[in-house]
Amino acid sequence: MLMVYLRARLPLLLCLLLLAVAAGYPLAVLFAQSVFPDILGGSLDGFGEAYRRILETPELPAMIRTSLAWAGAVTVVSWVFGIPCGYLLARTDLPGKLWARLSLLVPIMTPPYIAALSYILVMQEGGFADGLIGGLPEWLRLWFFSFWGVTLVMALASFGYVALAVEATLGSLPRRLEDAATLFGAGWVQRMRYVLLPLLLPAVFNSGLLVFLEALSNFGVPAVLGTRSNLPLLPAEIFYLITSWPADFALATSLSSLLCLFALVCMYGSRWLARLLGGGAFRPGEGALQPLGRWGKWAGWAFIGGLFLLSSVLPYVAMVLTSLVDSWAEAELTFTLRHYWALFEPGSRGLQALLTSLGLSLAAATICVLVGGYIAYVNVRSAGPLQRVLDGIALLPRVIPKIVMAVALILAWNAPWVPVDLYNTVWMLLLAYVVIYITDALNYANASLQRMGENLEHAASMLGAGRATVFTRIVLPRLRPALLAAWLTTFIVCMRELVASILLLPPGVDTTATFIFNQFEQGEIAIAMAMATVTILLSTVVLVVFQLRRRG
Amino acid sequence: MATFMQCKGLTKEFAGQRVLDGIDLKVNQGECVVLLGPSGCGKSTLLNVITGMLAADSGTLACRGRTLDDPANGIHVAMRERGFSMVFQDFSLWPHMTVSENVAFGLRMQRVNAPRRARRVQEVLDQVQMGAFRNRRPDQLSGGQQQRVAIARALAVQPDLMLLDEPLSALDARLREDLKHELARLLRETGLTAVYVTHDQAEAFTLADQVAVMNRGRIEQCGTPEVIYNEPRTQFVAEFLGASNLMPYRRNGSSIVIDDGVLDLPGNGALAAESGQCLVRREAICISSERCCSGDDLVELPATCEQTNFLGDRHEAFATLPNGRLIRGFADGAVHRGGAVHVRFPASAMRFLSD
Ligand SMILES: Nc1ncnc2c1ncn2[C@@H]1O[C@H](COP(=O)(O)OP(=O)(O)OP(=O)(O)O)[C@@H](O)[C@H]1O
Ligand SMILES: [Mg+2]
Numbered sequence: 005m006l007m008v009y010l011r012a013r014l015p016l017l018l019c020l021l022l023l024a025v026a027a028g029y030p031l032a033v034l035f036a037q038s039v040f041p042d043i044l045g046g047s048l049d050g051f052g053e054a055y056r057r058i059l060e061t062p063e064l065p066a067m068i069r070t071s072l073a074w075a076g077a078v079t080v081v082s083w084v085f086g087i088p089c090g091y092l093l094a095r096t097d098l099p100g101k102l103w104a105r106l107s108l109l110v111p112i113m114t115p116p117y118i119a120a121l122s123y124i125l126v127m128q129e130g131g132f133a134d135g136l137i138g139g140l141p142e143w144l145r146l147w148f149f150s151f152w153g154v155t156l157v158m159a160l161a162s163f164g165y166v167a168l169a170v171e172a173t174l175g176s177l178p179r180r181l182e183d184a185a186t187l188f189g190a191g192w193v194q195r196m197r198y199v200l201l202p203l204l205l206p207a208v209f210n211s212g213l214l215v216f217l218e219a220l221s222n223f224g225v226p227a228v229l230g231t232r233s234n235l236p237l238l239p240a241e242i243f244y245l246i247t248s249w250p251a252d253f254a255l256a257t258s259l260s261s262l263l264c265l266f267a268l269v270c271m272y273g274s275r276w277l278a279r280l281l282g283g284g285a286f287r288p289g290e291g292a293l294q295p296l297g298r299w300g301k302w303a304g305w306a307f308i309g310g311l312f313l314l315s316s317v318l319p320y321v322a323m324v325l326t327s328l329v330d331s332w333a334e335a336e337l338t339f340t341l342r343h344y345w346a347l348f349e350p351g352s353r354g355l356q357a358l359l360t361s362l363g364l365s366l367a368a369a370t371i372c373v374l375v376g377g378y379i380a381y382v383n384v385r386s387a388g389p390l391q392r393v394l395d396g397i398a399l400l401p402r403v404i405p406k407i408v409m410a411v412a413l414i415l416a417w418n419a420p421w422v423p424v425d426l427y428n429t430v431w432m433l434l435l436a437y438v439v440i441y442i443t444d445a446l447n448y449a450n451a452s453l454q455r456m457g458e459n460l461e462h463a464a465s466m467l468g469a470g471r472a473t474v475f476t477r478i479v480l481p482r483l484r485p486a487l488l489a490a491w492l493t494t495f496i497v498c499m500r501e502l503v504a505s506i507l508l509l510p511p512g513v514d515t516t517a518t519f520i521f522n523q524f525e526q527g528e529i530a531i532a533m534a535m536a537t538v539t540i541l542l543s544t545v546v547l548v549v550f551q552l553r554r555r556g
Numbered sequence: 557m558a559t560f561m562q563c564k565g566l567t568k569e570f571a572g573q574r575v576l577d578g579i580d581l582k583v584n585q586g587e588c589v590v591l592l593g594p595s596g597c598g599k600s601t602l603l604n605v606i607t608g609m610l611a612a613d614s615g616t617l618a619c620r621g622r623t624l625d626d627p628a629n630g631i632h633v634a635m636r637e638r639g640f641s642m643v644f645q646d647f648s649l650w651p652h653m654t655v656s657e658n659v660a661f662g663l664r665m666q667r668v669n670a671p672r673r674a675r676r677v678q679e680v681l682d683q684v685q686m687g688a689f690r691n692r693r694p695d696q697l698s699g700g701q702q703q704r705v706a707i708a709r710a711l712a713v714q715p716d717l718m719l720l721d722e723p724l725s726a727l728d729a730r731l732r733e734d735l736k737h738e739l740a741r742l743l744r745e746t747g748l749t750a751v752y753v754t755h756d757q758a759e760a761f762t763l764a765d766q767v768a769v770m771n772r773g774r775i776e777q778c779g780t781p782e783v784i785y786n787e788p789r790t791q792f793v794a795e796f797l798g799a800s801n802l803m804p805y806r807r808n809g810s811s812i813v814i815d816d817g818v819l820d821l822p823g824n825g826a827l828a829a830e831s832g833q834c835l836v837r838r839e840a841i842c843i844s845s846e847r848c849c850s851g852d853d854l855v856e857l858p859a860t861c862e863q864t865n866f867l868g869d870r871h872e873a874f875a876t877l878p879n880g881r882l883i884r885g886f887a888d889g890a891v892h893r894g895g896a897v898h899v900r901f902p903a904s905a906m907r908f909l910s911d
Contacts, residue, residue, distance in 0.1 A: 180648040183609060188662035188713060189636045198661065202652040 015382045015471065016390050022375065023397045026439045030412035031264075031404065037415055038261040041254035044419050054258035063236075068262065070151075071238040075219040077155045078162065082215045083208065085163035085311055090170025092304045096294045099301060104308050105171075108164040111315035113543075115500045116161040117224025117517070118536045121524055122319035123148075123157050124232065125326055125533075132322055149233040158225050160315035162215040169211035173204055206278045213274045217267055221405030223503040228521075238263055239407045239503070246411065246507065253415065260408040267403055327534035343534040354535055357514035360430070361539075364515065365498035368437035373491045375438070376445025377483055381475065384453040385461075402443045409440050410504040428510045436504040441497055445490040452486035453479075492550050496543040560585040560749050561606075561717065566615035566625075568601055575601045577773035579615070583717075583766075588743050588750040589778075590760040593770030594796070599753040602770070603721050606751065607642055608635035619717070641715035643723040647702045649694040655705050656681065656690045662713035680708045683742065700731045707739070711746065718743075718750040724759065736762050757797055761785075769793050791833055791909055799838040801883050805908065806831040812908070818879055819855060821903065829910035840905035841885025843873040843897050857899045859883065861891050875899055 010017070036043050041050045058064045092098050093105060111119070126132045127148045133140040147153055177200070185195050226237035238259060245256040296304060330340035347354035383394050401409070413436050417427045426432050464478050480487075502517040509518060516539045523532035561583040568576040575598045583589045591599045604610040605625065606617065611632050617625035624633045641662065649658050656677050663673045681687045684704040694702055703723060710718055723739070724732045740763050743750055754760055760767050761781040768778040769792070777789045788794035791802065803815040807830050811822040814834050848856065859875035864887055871887035875897050883899050891897055 178646075178648070180644055180646065181650055183635075184642070184644065184648045184650070184709075185661065185665075186636045187607060187638075187640060187642050189639075189665040190661075191636065194665065199650060203650075 013390060015378075016386050016394060019379045019382045020390065020394050020397065023379065023394070023400070026435070027400045027404075027409070028397055030409070030416035030439075031400065033416045033419065034257050034408070034412035035261055037253060038257035044415070046420075050254075054254040057255060058258060058262075064259075067236045067241060068238060068259075070235065071220060072266065074151065074155060074158075074235070074237060075216050077151070078158045078219040079212045079216045081155055081159035082163040082166050083212060085159060086166025086211070087170050087208065089163070089167035089308060089311070090174060092308065093167070094171040094174035096296045096300070096304065098296060098304045100305075104305075107308060107312040107316065108167050110312070111161055112164040112168075113496075113547075114161065114316070114319070114540070115224065115502070115517070116158060116222060117228050117502055117521070118323065118500075118540070119161050119315070119319045120157050120225045120228040121520070121532070121536070122322040122326075124229065125322045125529070126318060127153075132325070149229075151233070151235055154225065154229045154233050154235055156314075157229060158219050158222065159215075160311070161225075162218060163311070163315075165214055166208070166211040169207045170204060173207035174200070177203060209274050209278045213270060216270060217405070220266060220270075221263060221407060223407050223506075224521075228524075239405070242407055242411065243503075243507065246414070256411060257415070260405075260411050263405050264403075264408055267405055271403055323533045323536050326530055327537050329530070343530045344538070346531060347534050347538065353514060354519060354531065357516050357519035357535070358538070360513060361499055361515040361517075364430070364434055364437060365495050367434055368441065368498045369491045369495040371434075371438050372442045372445045372494045373487045376442045376490065377449045377480065377487050378475070379442075380446050380449035380453055381479055381483075384450060385458065398446055401439060401441075402446075406440050407503050407507070410436055410507040413439065413504075414507060430510065430513060432510075433505060433508050433515075436508050437498050437501065440504055441494050441501075444493045444497070445487065448486040448490035448493075449483055452483055456482060488550070488554075492547065496547065499543050500539055558585040559583070560587075561617070561619045563602075563606075564616045566602070566605060566617060567613045568598075568605060568610060569613055575773055576605065576612070579773075579775055581768055581775060581778065583749060583751060586747050586749055587765040588748075588752055588763055589766045589768055590764035591751065591753045591768050591770055592757065592760040592796075593755060595755060597770045598773045599755075599770055600721055603642075603719050603751065603753055606717075607640055607719055608633060608638050639715060640717045640719055641710040641713055642719040642721065643703075643706050643710045645722045645725055647694070647699075647706045647726070649702055649706055649709070651694050654691050654693055655686060655697070658694070658705060659709045659712050662709065666713060676712055680712045681705075683711065684708045684738075699727050700735060703727060703735065707742070711742070711748075716749065718748050720750060720752045722753055722755070725754070725756075732756075732759070739763060769796060771796075788835065788907065788909065791835075791911075794833075794835045794907070794909060799884060801836045801838065801841065801885075802833045803836075803881060804831070805834045815877075815879060815881060818857065818877055818881070821906075829908070832908060832910040835907040835909055836901050836905055838872070838884050839886065840901045841883060842888045842900045843875050843883075843885045843891060844888035844900065845891055845895060845897050846889065847898055848900060853902050853904060855901055855903050859897050859899045861893055861895050861897045863893060864891055873897070 033044075038054055039052060040048050041054055042048070058068075089104075089108065093101055098104065124131070127140065127145060129145070131140075148156075181203070182195050182199055185199050190198065221239055223239040223243060226235070226240035227243060229235075230237045230240050242256050242259050242263070245252045245259070327343050328339045328341070330338040330342065346352060347358075349355065379394075379398060383391060383398060386394075413432070414427070416422075417432060417435075426435065460482070461474050461478055464474050469477065500517050501515070502521060505515040505518045506521060509515065514522070516535055520532045520535050520539075523529070523535070559582055561581075563579050563581040566576050566579040567574065577598075579602055581589070581602075591602065593599055601610065605612050608624070612625050612627055614627055615625075616623060616628075619638070622633075623629075623631050624638060625631060650661070653661070656674075659677045659680060660673050663676060668676070677690075678687060681690060684707055686701060686704050686708060689697060689701060689705075694705065697705065703726070707723070710720075720739075724735055727735065736759055743763065752760075752763055764781055766778055767781050767784045769776045769784060771792050777784060777793045779787075784793065785797055788797065794800055794802065803818070805812050805814045807813075808820075811820055812834075813820055843859070843861065848854065857877055859877050862874040862876055862882065864874075865872045871891070872884065873887040873891050874882055874884050876882055877899065885899065885901070
């Protein structure tokens with residue numbers, strides 16, 4: 005009996021085991037340690053002490069409040085930037101929409117920490133702004149290196165999500181719903197207030213949630229800009245607790261647990277709020293386009309163009325120029341490729357970092373896609389209590405902030421009872437990449453599986469195909485487009501991944517991101533920017549090649 | 557009866573295609589005019605011009621003496637100022653509002669105060685028997701219930717003119733039948749002026765005071781259902797409504813020759829044009845195996861039975877005349893396929909339509 009049950013449930017149990025070991029176990033260790041600081045030493049002493057310390061150190065609650073306020077500010081500013089962009093794209097006759105849409109994708113594709121580094125180059129004393137405009141007003145510099153400046157940089161990196169979500173919803177909203185209101189005498193304002201905005205709220209909330217969580221748990225911008233702006237933020241704080249000597253794991257894990265808690269509360273809270281505030285399903289239909297006058301078109305493009313200038317042109321120009329400039333002698337620039345040669349010199353650290361990143365990203369993307377595809381398949385095609393558990397655990401990588409997962413992995417694989425020496429090897433990093441970035445593969449495969457019915461699989465089973473055959477011969481080929489897209493996304497994200505790398509890399513090894521980060525901090529700014537340029541070029545090339553091949 | 561709304565020579569083109577080709581239409585106060593026509597003939601377009609969603613290219617549209625559309629003089633009154641309400645084919649209820657919020661919306665736009673609004677909403681919802689569903693969202697309602705709410709939403713503001721664009725076509729046959737009668741009752745009781753679009757003849761005849769048959773952007777004929785059915789003016793109208801037989805005729809002096817001599821009708825010629833089609837409705841034709849004592853007015857032709865179809869209450873029969881023309885009518889008594897039969901109809905049932 006038991007054997008029969010186990011045999012039937014084998015795939016489900018396998019997936020559960022995988023996820024439990026990879027994600028569940030580390031998080032359990034993390035929470036346990038945050039409550040019992042000495043549990044890894046085998047003692048249950050000091051229950052709750054770390055949390056007490058958070059409360060008793062006055063800076064920490066203030067820092068947590070600042071973090072939440074900052075993430076909130078980033079969300080609001082992203083709304084302010086993104087909602088009008090989405091409206092312009094979906095509901096007006098703005099010319100050149102394709103370009104406008106592309107201009108939104110550029111900042112989405114740019115890692116926030118690179119944008120932050122470039123902004124430092126522009127705004128710092130003696131930076132581009134001083135050199136080119138001639139003297140940045142001091143108040144502007146002060147403003148930039150403060151709460152709102154850091155907010156601006158993060159919002160510029162995230163408002164594209166809001167814009168695209170708003171555009172998608174507005175674009176599919178049938179115009180009849182507005183016509184019906186107009187017939188009753190509703191003007192533009194009333195249509196907005198009673199019809200458009202309520203229907204838009206879910207998209208606004210969901211994209212806002214995405215931005216909020218990303219800001220709350222982002223490590224790059226707080227580490228790069230926050231430290232320079234006297235703005236201590238939670239992820240950077242956790243990072244310094246672990247990497248400075250002596251490491252304070254008790255405090256780090258309790259702060260991490262709090263970060264998780266915020267993430268979870270936000271997610272469920274906003275779901276609840278979105279349900280409460282409306283939304284409602286509608287059949288997609290053709291939307292109406294609002295004609296913009298001549299001035300409207302100008303204003304629309306000024307808005308989108310201005311954002312593009314701030315979010316993309318400025319940082320990219322600063323980045324590329326820095327990597328190319330030899331010297332800044334008296335307003336006369338001399339250019340050189342020296343920094344690039346240094347990067348590619350055989351045996352140089354830069355080349356090593358690039359190769360490490362490439363290898364890791366290729367491996368991680370491939371594993372993510374295969375494992376994620378299989379887990380999603382098993383999850384979608386089974387039912388019962390075990391499936392619900394699997395569904396719950398599969399959510400973990402999606403909700404848990406990356407830095408928390410990285411800290412948890414350190415603890416879990418560093419624990420005294422772990423027999424293998426994974427920690428302090430590159431394999432540790434591969435594991436971390438897979439656990440953290442499997443989300444995309446799960447999402448893409450899930451969506452694709454839910455759209456295709458089970459009948460093709462049943463047909464194969466009826467002809468005598470076993471489970472493995474069905475998966476490899478029927479399911480995988482049909483999942484191919486979704487998995488390819490997931491592979492691409494995962495690869496690009498891993499190529500520039502910062503937070504797990506910087507926490508988990510063994511000494512003496514670099515990835516592209518840690519190379520950029522470390523070189524910049526050490527003052528080798530030109531080399532850092534050369535590496536940033538190469539990384540971004542590389543991922544763009546991969547992206548374009550894939551797009552072209554899919555078209556062709 | 558007072559003319560409520562009048563269209564004169566309305567035209568509308570889409571990308572060079574003339575979708576409305578000179579529409580003349582008169583709607584009297586308190587009447588329901590049904591626009592009936594095949595798919596793609598421009599019914600929705602005409603309705604959208606009346607609501608103001610589309611602007612006409614030429615012609616005029618006036619309502620109670622006020623010109624709403626007159627492109628030649630640059631007049632186009634915005635849709636929100638016309639005071640019409642509309643029931644859409646796809647319901648188009650606002651998915652984020654409850655049933656009563658949907659119905660109350662128009663009243664809110666008219667700044668009706670809350671207590672009166674609530675009273676009116678209750679009243680209208682009761683009228684369409686949806687009072688119990690006040691607090692539901694549209695996606696928690698069945699198709700028929702959604703359509704009732706859509707009707708209530710349009711009724712609530714007591715509009716000058718109610719426009720309905722195939723409001724029942726998204727529903728199944730049974731529901732359509734029920735709602736059709738209910739709508740007819742509602743329109744009668746409220747005394748609303750309405751323009752109703754459909755391509756279903758039964759719906760048109762149930763609801764209409766006047767039927768306007770549309771074809772290719774023109775109104776072919778407008779009149780009461782009885783007139784449209786019994787006195788069709790064009791071949792299109794005759795064929796579009798009900799099952800009928802058409803035979804070409806030509807006038808020969810004072811008599812009429814039908815189908816090259818199948819039948820000669822002496823002394824009838826003054827009534828008809830030079831040549832055209834002679835129409836006899838299916839229900840006027842009786843196909844039986846026995847000869848009848850032929851009366852004065854009765855036309856009887858020998859034929860062969862081709863096929864019979866059982867319709868439930870009677871048999872439909874097809875028979876070929878000696879010249880090969882197929883005639884459809886109703887069987888009288890037992891008729892067998894391949895058997896010799898007689899096709900019989902009163903001469904007064906013949907209508908002569910010019911080409
Ligand atoms: N916005 C438009 N642009 C171009 N052509 C249009 C447009 N709207 C309608 N048409 C064309 O005008 C013609 C009439 O369309 P209309 O929707 O008025 O037909 P209808 O009588 O309502 O048909 P149905 O019974 O199918 O609803 C069709 O040939 C259609 O293709
Ligand atoms: Mg139509």
